[in-house]
Amino acid sequence: MRITHCRDLLKASAAGVLCILFSCSAPDGYMLNVPRSAESEIPIRILLSRSDAPVSISSSGEIIIHSKRSGELLHRSLGKTIKFAPERMSERVTVEASSGLLHVNDAPYRGVMEIHPSGESILVINELKLDEYLLSVVPSEIPSSWPLEALKAQAVAARTYAIYHLENTRSAGPYDLDATTKFQVYRGVSAENERTTKAVLSTSGKIISADGVPICAYFHSTCGGRTANDSDVWKGIDLGYLEGVECGYCADSPSAEWTVELGLNEIHSAVSSKFGRIGKIKRITFHKESGRVTDVIVVHDSGSISIPGNSFRLLFPGNRIKSLYMDCEKNDNGLLVRGRGWGHGVGLCQYGARGMAEKGRSYRDILKHYYSSVDIIPLARHPETYLANY
């Protein structure tokens, strides 16, 4: 039998063929309701996973499943776990709980889920309100024990980063952002914390703008003394508000200074795996701007290869090279690298935000220090009438 409709899938599940229904209990534990406002309720769609394996969804309330295409009610049940098998899904469905949270493979989430067939896999997409999303992002990106003004700076930066991507990359695609460091880390309700929740709610609706437009609010762990120009890290990007600035507040970071040894064999292997096998390495040259490596030239037996600095950094897994703010010297094995900071270095320095907050500076002071010529404005005043789009 070919399953062409989720209703078929769910019917078949009753016979134990496709979807498996279990008795379950899904305690919700701590759950705070986000105060309602137009700004906090902007919907955002986060890709949680692309799965080849079945995905289980449960709730302490009723689970209600609709066809995304027709809106038709396909299933509702109480106290069951619904298992979605990739090979059996043929249309998009939305899954919501009548009350409480949805648990995806036992992890609790706010909002609704969309299950989207994609080839041999299914996409699990969490649609929720902007501030609900931030309740999980902020503690996933910064320690919740830090001073409140640093947490508020992170909350406003994360909100602005999300809005920027909604405005600039929102498309007909099934999701807006994923849940990884590629955008912002999002881990659902289990990451939420009372202090970071306070930071999100007390800054609700606030964004960072340049000339009235939300900025691309990049942030990173530790700049190492001076933040980076965006144009020195990513070719072809030069946003005035992402100019490098003196920091001087992040010396307490565990990544303020670091050293790592890169063996010649390790470098050869990393470069070859990305760009095709190269000859024996004869020379490596590092070009810098404002103290940061912008380009790496590797000369080898059969030619040379020019690698953008950020691409070179990412060739080495596990953050072997924590930042491009570094000096290299030759040693017996290859290179000894002495560096400062962790991350791309553009925009808000998180450890710097902590340092400024400890010196009594406000979240506004912090954001205006790391982003040049910006204002902190209510999202509702954004001249593009952004809210009208939703």
Ligand SMILES: [Zn+2]
């Ligand atoms: Zn810094």
